[in-house]
Amino acid sequence: MRDRLNGLAAIEEALWRELQRATVDRHHAWRTPVLATAGADGQPDARTVVLREVDLDERRLVFYTDARSAKRSQLAERPQAVLVMWSPALGWQLRCSVRCAVHTSGLAASSRWERVRQSPSAQDYLSPLPPGTPLEGAAPDTAAPEEDTVAGEPRQRPVEHVAFAVVEAGVTAVDWLELHRAGHRRARFEGGSGRWLQP
């Protein structure tokens, strides 16, 4: 079992370091947090996303989504959300309270799309049908999509023709929980300071 960190400052620094690691380590459990949102009708909703970037200075997390998705409209209505993640290796759960800004145009979207459009995951944002559209009849065709190329080069699509959205989630508070044989610990980090909580 790993050594336990002492002190709130050391824990806060370590959890942000782990969040950064999760964006580059495909096997890190925090790479795929659950994003919980409130629907327009007040109904809770939640789904897995991929953590793409962490901005330490701005305390900001970034993920991508389809601009036509339910989560996008939910965040437009209510930008407050929670990103939840659990790492068995660390024994740590994080609940990050966030305020989300969704970008579908401008440099925030176009600079990321430049990278994404070269990758297989570009297909995720090029479907003619919005996510969640009911499909009629037979099961969907699961054959691998044909390469989206023109004369051997990746097809150039201007950012306004794709359903690519970048979500910047500004972290307003972090609830950290450590499960440990020697006793569980919990802390809340908010507004530049931390405090211990009863787990």
Ligand SMILES: Cc1cc2nc3c(=O)[nH]c(=O)nc-3n(C[C@H](O)[C@H](O)[C@H](O)COP(=O)(O)O)c2cc1C
């Ligand atoms: C491992 C995993 C990673 C996923 N990553 C993303 C992601 O980064 N962005 C995204 O929009 N959906 C992602 N999804 C799909 C969502 O969980 C969800 O099914 C989809 O976005 C529709 O959600 P919504 O209708 O609530 O908007 C992922 C699903 C899994 C299982």
